[in-house]
Amino acid sequence: MQLTETHRPTLDRALEAIRSREYWSPHSEHPKAYGETGAADGLAAYQALLGTRFELDQPGTDGWTGGEVSPYGPELGIEYPHPDIEVLLPAMRAGMAAWREAGPETRALVCLEILARISARTHEFAHAVMHTSGQAFMMAFQAGGPHAQDRGLEAVTYAYEEQTRTPQSADWSKPxxxxxxxxxxxxxxxxxxxxxxxxxxxxxxTWNGYPGLFASLATGNPVLVKPHPRAVLPLALTVRIAREVLSEAGFDPNLVALAAESPGEGIAKTLAVRPEIRIIDYTGSTAFGDWLEANARQAQVYTEKAGVNTVVIDSTGDYKGMLSNLAFSLSLYSGQMCTTPQNLLIPRDGITTDAGPKSYDEVVADIAASVSGLLGDDARANALLGALVNPDVRARLDGAAALGEVALPSREVVNPDFPDAVVRTPVIVKLDGARKYWEGADEEASFMSECFGPVSFAVAVDSTTDALDLLRRTVREKGAMTVGAYTTSAEAERAVEEVCLEESAQLSLNLTGGVYVNQTAAFSDFHGSGGNPAANAALCDGAFVSNRFRMVEIRRQA
Amino acid sequence: MQLTETHRPTLDRALEAIRSREYWSPHSEHPKAYGETGAADGLAAYQALLGTRFELDQPGTDGWTGGEVSPYGPELGIEYPHPDIEVLLPAMRAGMAAWREAGPETRALVCLEILARISARTHEFAHAVMHTSGQAFMMAFQAGGPHAQDRGLEAVTYAYEEQTRTPQSADWSKPxxxxxxxxxxxxxxxxxxxxxxxxxxxxxxTWNGYPGLFASLATGNPVLVKPHPRAVLPLALTVRIAREVLSEAGFDPNLVALAAESPGEGIAKTLAVRPEIRIIDYTGSTAFGDWLEANARQAQVYTEKAGVNTVVIDSTGDYKGMLSNLAFSLSLYSGQMCTTPQNLLIPRDGITTDAGPKSYDEVVADIAASVSGLLGDDARANALLGALVNPDVRARLDGAAALGEVALPSREVVNPDFPDAVVRTPVIVKLDGARKYWEGADEEASFMSECFGPVSFAVAVDSTTDALDLLRRTVREKGAMTVGAYTTSAEAERAVEEVCLEESAQLSLNLTGGVYVNQTAAFSDFHGSGGNPAANAALCDGAFVSNRFRMVEIRRQA
Known part of the structure; x- marks a missing residue:
């Protein structure tokens, strides 16, 4: 493999990008950029996987397991190797020394080759992501393809830079x-x-998996991939490609392996406390994330858990832009993003806008109308919403209407291509956000817990000051992946910035165009801060990579 | 203050140093470099502190506490403010926003000014360190002065570099x-x-305190300094200087404060779990370090705990050099360094040397003779050994003779200047290191536990291969701050390197001159690896600083 010629320029450009944080990506978002037959080939490749055994040729396979069912309805019918970890874990360590000796640059370039091969199969991955996550095709294509590959490349780039801060050798001479x-x-x-x-x-x-996978691999660690049992295929494909590239580059393919689990096995819990496991990357529930942090003490644990994302609405100079921006943010992937806003804090006495003063009720009604307008056409609604990922989300959505006055009821949308898909528009519920509901120690207001899915709360607060106090409390106690704010007041802007700086929350201000609070771009935006309870790490910064390896010094008399 | 003109060149030079890791230090090791009257002035300044109240003018002082007794005998008679933490902690947060807004460069330069003022008073600090740690004067001067200042500056440098990897702002434009x-x-x-x-x-x-103190302060955090009750003065002086500089530079002096404790108060345990405390740096026992890691879950915890340091003796091309190098390492500060070798692993059948083959007994006898020779003169012994820091060390030393055959008994040395000082030469005890003593799950061999103080074990092993297996087990289970090895065999050298790379231990090979396994130099050597149980962090690397702050992004439509 001509790794250096092919990938060193990309690595250098990526190193520049993380320093300038200007826009950059080597992975196209356009389906047509993947060749004339790219779309058809990708679909065919995906379809060829259905109903088969997914062979990986990794050691210690003691059975086969599967059972993925697309949120769009069809069973995938794919079986994956189930690992005997007593065999697999030692086998994964066998290639470590050679991988370590290869050094940071070779490791980075091998990782880039893995990403390049994944990128070439973006259409295939798009279908795999769509039919495991329930994302609509275009989102699965972009977020599951180029954006995920960007985040993986970003992690490789940080890992490379971190490892090469220290020279390979030094001559030390003390007068x-x-x-x-x-x-x-x-x-x-x-x-x-x-x-x-x-x-x-x-x-x-892929998007949440690639940063940890590539950060660990690029810093010399074997990586055992334990996918969610409902979303195995995208990571199984990733593992297969990684093993192929490692092997072709002369390394042990067992440096990357899959751990698919039997139904109800809970293999993550078993693996997490094994002494061989020294690093864990996790995205999921707060309960299991907290358990990992408390119990997997032999490992460095990086978690992205739940949070309660807030948008503070104080005033705006572009009311229409704000409404349409918020409507899109609430709708995208049926609100099933860790970055989707949940609580919209709106002063009870209304706000000032370029379209005149608007009462709380008007603001809520206008947001609801904006969502309805955005999702009025079923084809467009399907393309934005995707399908509900699992029955829990649907149950939360169904329960939300009972929490308060419904400003916008959820609507069932039929997907003509996939009639079994559960497609729902977001519900917006009005709640009273008076201090008494959240200031006490035993507050139990609905808006103080994450309600993951297409559920948003229009929370009436007494003032913007109250909104900021509630924001602070929410971020500090519940965590937040994102905070949004709309204001024309320099004072209010400064105040919300101060809350976010003090509580370590990432803030988007006055978004009224085509960028949404729930989206972050690799090489430029940080995803999460690692400084509030929603996540103990950010994608991607020095801290995300610097403790995945240790710098070992060997010194001898010159 | 002309911070930029004065200190920016030093910061730039330090940034170069951590990248090249060549020798560099801006702090002189020579007592005469501190001015003609430096020595006398420093002594006088130290003496003027004795028997006084150490005023700090920090908020929330609810009493006075003290009781330091020099390991050389005299009571210091100094009283320090005792904090009411309900008052002090909020006061420490008051200046945070301004300190954050000052930005990484100003914070770094203010830290450099603090270090410069500490450096100017190195003689005074030398006496303070000597009479709290028991180090001999010259060591207290160098390790407690310039070397500690180097480590503080190194931490500031890493902190500055880490914070400035991300630009202050970026214009992002996506086509x-x-x-x-x-x-x-x-x-x-x-x-x-x-x-x-x-x-x-x-x-x-100071040496173990400055890295954490300056890393935290340089990344924008207030620092509460909780000194060991027997070694308050050096850190109290540090806090006073830091407060002066902060104040003069226009910042809140309460960004640095002292928490001296009443006898038996255990204030560290109380403070460690306070929600306001978000970062902890600790050097001390494994028991309390483990407790902190398990319980101070709201904080980033950096610990340096205990380890069992090993020297593998396989063969040597400079027998005399090896003997004298080891003798010095075992003797310096009576073995009371976290880096002092404890276990000398020597093949039972002897070793090859440039002076012919040497049996196990000969090697041990020759090391013992070398120590005796080094410490034969009482003046030299006092200058090297210092005093035992506390009665526990003395008790362990006294108990060591019963553990096996004594190859070198400890000798009591009289210090004519300080007749109450407890000065002892190291004991060397022969132990059998056959596999049965350490390979089982329930091994209880004396050499498998840290015996902090002037106690070394000459452990007879069956082969160098056995030595390396024992080394691996020791590092993995007990941790190690340092590993040393002597060998003329390329194969053995490669094998010990491999153990250290796999177990994350810092290795010194074939040291026979004036550098010792227990010494590390800032800007070049890593102190600990953070990858074995002796410490969860290394001094100093990216991981030591990168999680003390979070990068908060505020983005708005352009």
Whole structure:
């Protein structure tokens, strides 16, 4: 493989990008950019996988397991190897020394080759992501393809930069006055921690999985991929490609392996406390994330858990833009993003806008109308909403109407291509956000918990000051992946910035165009902050990579 | 203050140093470099502190506490303010926003000014460190002065570099084909986590304290300094200087405060779980370090705990050099360094050397003779050994003779200047290191536990292969701050390197001159690896600083 010629320029450009944080991506978002037959080939490749055994040729396979059912209805019928971890884990360690000795640059370039081959099969991945996450095709294509590949490349880039901050060797000479200097020859090696465990999620198997996978692999660690049982295929394809590339590049393919689980096995819990597992990346529920942080003490644990995302609506100079921006944010993937706003904090006495003053009721009604307008056409609604990922989301949605006055009821949308898909528009529920509902120690207001799915709360607060206090409390106690705010007041803007700086929350201000609070772009935006309870790490920064390896020094007299 | 003119060149030079890892230090090791009257002035300044109240003018002082007794005998008679933490903690947060807004460069330069003022008072600090740690004067001067200042500066340098990897702002413009590009203005702010707690140690109050203190302060966090009750003075002086500089630079002096504790109060345990405390740096026992890691879940916890340091003796091309190098390493500060070798693994059948083959007994006898020779003169012994830091060390030393055959008994040395000082030469005890003593699950061999103080074990192993297996097991299970090895065999060298790379231990090979396994130099050597149980962090690397702040992004439509 001509790794250097092919990929070094991309790595250099990526290193520039993470320093400038200007827009950049080597992965096209346009389906047509993948060749004339790209779309048809990708669909055919996906279809060829259905109803088959997904062979991986990894050691220690003691059975086959599967059972994925598309949120769009069809059973995938794919079986994956089930691991005997007593065989697989030792096999994964066998290639570690050679992978370590290869050094940071070779590891980065091998990772880039893996990503390039994934990229070439973006259409195939799009179908795999769509039929495991329930994302609509275009979103599965973009978020599951180029955006996920970007995040993987970003992680490789940070990992490379971090490992090469220290030189490979140094000659150290300390003057001793008239005597000879003290001299040492020092060699520095980025040494991996051990096997990394990636625990994948249902909604974004590649986007949330690639950062940890590639950060660990690029820093020299074998990676065991434990996908969500409902979203195995995208990560199984990833593992297969990684193994092929590793093998072709002369490394042990067992540096990357799959751990598909039997129904109800809970293999993540078993694996997480194994002494061989030294790094864990996890996206999912707060309960299991907290359990991992408390119990997997032998490992570095990186978690993205739940949060309660807030948008503070104080005032706006572009009322129409705000409404349509919010409507899109609430609708995209039926609100099943960790970054979707949940609580819209609106002053009870209304807000000022470029279209005149608007009462609380008017603002809520206008947001509801904007969502209805956006999703009025079923074809467009299907393309934006995708399908509900699992019955829990549907149950939460069904229960939300009872929590308060419904400003916008959820609507069932029929998907003509997939009649079994459960497609729903978001519900918006009005709630009273007076201080008494959240200031006490025993607050139990609905809006203080995450209600994952297409559910938003229009929370009436007494003032913007109250909104900011509630925002602070929400971020501090419940966490937040995103915060949004609309204001024309310099004072209010400064105040919301201060809350976000103090509570470590990522803030989007006055978004009224084609960028949404729930979207982040690799190489430029940080996803999460790692400084509030929603996540203990950010994608992607130095802290995300710097503890996945240790710098081991060997010094000898010169 | 002309911070930029004065300190920016030093910061730039330090940034170069951590990248090249060549020798560099701006702090002189020579007592005479501190001015003609430096020594006398420093002694006088130290003496003027004795028997006084150490005023700090920090909020929430509810009493006075003290009781330090020099390991050399005299009571210091100094009283320090005792904090009411309900008052002090909120006061420490008051200046956070301004300190955050100052940005990474100003914070770094203010830290450099603090270090410069500490450096100017190195003689005074030397006496303070000597009479709290028991280090001999010259060591207290160098390790407690310039070397500690180097480590503090190194931490500031890493902190500055880490925070400035991300630009302060970026203009992001994403092409949209024929439509206008999507444009965002993004501002990135290094946001502190909250109050950092430094829990100081008895033996190296400044050297082990400065990295955490300065890393936290430079990343925007207030720092509460909780010194070891027997080693308050060096850190109290540090806090006073930091408060002066902060105040003069226009910041709130309460960004750095002292938490001296009443006898038996255990204030560290109380502070460690306070919600305001978001970062903890700790050097000390494994038991309390483990407790912190398990219980201070609201904080980032950086610990340096205990380890069992090993030297593998396989063969040598400079027998005399090896003997004298080892003798010095075992003797320096009576073995009371976390880096002092404890277990000398020597093949039962002897080793090959440039002076012919040497049996196990000969090697042990020759090491013993070398130590005796080094410490034969009482003046030299006092200058090297210092005093035992506390009665526990003495008890362990006294108990060691019963563990096996004594190859070198400990000798009591009289210190004519300080007749009450407890000065002892190291004991060397022969132990059998056959596999049966350490391979089982319930091994209880003396050499498998840390015996902190002037106690070394000459462990007879069946082969170098056995030595390496024992080394691996020791590092993996007990941790190690340092590993040393002597060998002329390329194969053995490669094998010990492999163990250290796999178990994340810092290795010194064939040291026979004036550099010792227990010494590390800032800007070049890593102290600990953070990858084995002896410490969860290394001094100093990216991981030591990157999670003390979070990068908060505020983005708005352009």
């Amino acid at each position: 001793q006055g008239k005597r000879d200097p003290l001299e040492l020859r020092k060699v520095f090696t980025a040494a991996p921690r051990g096997i990394a465990l990636l625990i994948g999620c249902n909604t974004f198997p | 949209q084909g024929k439509r206008d590009p999507l444009e965002l203005r993004k501002v990135f702010t290094a946001a502190p986590r909250g109050i950092a707690l430094l829990i100081g140690c008895n033996t190296f109050p």
